Amino acid sequence: MKDMTIKNVNALYHGFVDIRIRDGLIDEIGQSLSDVTGDTEVIDGSGRLLFPGFVDAHAHMDKSLLGLGWNRNEVGPSLQEKIDNERRMRVERNIDFHQQTTRVAERYINYGTTHIRSFVDIDTDIGLSAFEGLAKTREDLRDDVMIQIVAFPQSGMLARPGTVELMESALQNGADLVGGLDPSTIDRDPAAHLNEIFRMAEKYDVDVDIHLHEPGELGAFSVELIAERTRALGWQGRVTISHAFCLGGIDEAHLQRLIDLLLENDIAIMSHGPSGTGTIPPVERLYKAGVRMCTGNDGIRDAWGPLNMPDMLLRAFILAYRNNFRRDDQIEMVLDIVTNASARMMKVDAYGLEVGKSADLVLIDGETHVEAVIERPPRWMVIKGGKIVVDNR
Ligand SMILES: [Zn+2]
Missing domain, CATH: 2.30.40.10 (Urease, subunit C, domain 1)
Structure with missing residues (x-):
């Protein structure tokens, strides 16, 4: 060189x-x-x-169907339908996770992405195959892009016995973080779900990144449970809540209490400016309050939908559009989020x-x-x- x-x-x-x-x-x-x-x-x-280099702090590289021909999407509207549809399709199409994660990584690199945090699905149907495929891609391309891997129980964890053991196996074999998911609505036992996630975080000394789609007061309750466990374990600065739609769906007094909790426990929030008319976290308010903010493209051309692309400038545009940002200083804030802020959240010191x-x-x-x-x-x-x-x- x-x-x-x-x-x-x-x-x-x-x-x-x-x-x-x-x-x-x-x-x-x-x-x-x-x-x-x-x-x-x-x-x-x-x-x-x-x-x-652009930073994608929330990707699902294993889900991509890039290069497999156009996927005609006829999935139902609920979260559970999307999860079940994807699990069924993966088996039917015999997805090669190394090939798919390589394809999406190459697209990311072409758009100037140098760092990616990617979740990888772990469930009792595909086992560790998605993790192993992405881990191989991470190794193949280590000079071209840095990839962090989150062991993620997309289909549920406690609700699907055997999943925790698979997640522990991934953490023993090179997964960088442990991921959780909607503790009330997927596993339907929020305390038990989060206790298990934080138990693994402590055992393997890894950071935590939790998908939280739960709306309004239910999601806010989950934020409080996550903050309690962050404090109890001394995991300040090591926890991210992804999506956190609830932060846009509660009253002002409750929002301020949650912002204080996020700051006290140095919990980061990932928002990607989702499509649809649901509530979203108030990005500018959180950023200016000092909450660490990051963003990512979520899934690229997958069974959930075809709209996302692996271009962080497009993600910056979408985040700005969804938050009604018009001023240069607001779009500069978004540029910070797709670069330095997301890199800090991922602890990329260099x-x-x-x-x-x-x-x-x-x-x-x-x-x-x-x-x-x-x-x-x-x-x-x-x-x-x-x-x-x-x-x-
Ligand atoms: Zn996601």
Whole structure:
């Protein structure tokens, strides 16, 4: 891997600068850096926009049907119908999880994504096959994209005996986090579900990421139960609640109490600007209160629906659109969420446009970073750890 100097880029939060990369790390950021002799590649950025690598903090790479022909979707409206439909389809179509996760990872890389947190379904029908497929993809592509894996009981955990044992096996074999799911409506025993999730978190010393679709007061009750367990275990800063639709469906006084709970326990919230007319977390209010916010694309072209794409600039657009953001400072907030904020939530210490951090960079044509959220031009170049992984020069 050659060292390189990228001249004349409009870097997020830095303005027009040159960037020097040495041994895969950002070595220098400054105006008119002098040329160095030796085996250094010089790239003329021609004033292009430069972002740190995009971060998807909530993906389901194992679910994707990309490359398998168009899937005519006729799934029913309820959550349970979607879960059952997917489990049935996987068996019928004999999904190759290594192939599918590779396909979706390659699309992610082309859109400038350098870090992904992906859930992986674990159930008593497919066992660990989705986990094993994604773990192999993670290893194959480790120089091109960083993937965190969450062991996730999509079909229920206590309701399907044998699932906990499979999740523990995944955690023993390289899963990075333990995931939970709607403790009241799926397992129908919220305390027992969460006790089991936090037991595994402690046993394997892993962070927690819980899908919470439960609405209104029911979801708010689950948030309180999660916060209690976070505090009891001393897991502050190690828990994320994904979706948290309930935060948009409770009265003001209750919302403020939950925000205080999230802050006290340093619990992060993932919101992806979901389709539909249901309630969503108030992203700007939470962000400005200091709650750690992150986002992701959820499933890409899967049995749940075809609308998502593995492009974090599109996700930024959707998050802005769903929250009625119009001002530049609001869209800049969303850009922070698809980059630095999501990376912090994932604890990627080497991330960021700073000297000494990993050279994970995306170059795009355009006038301003905010405009790129609307125009979403093709990625001109993507660099991961100092290696050019997409080159459209
Ligand atoms: Zn999800």
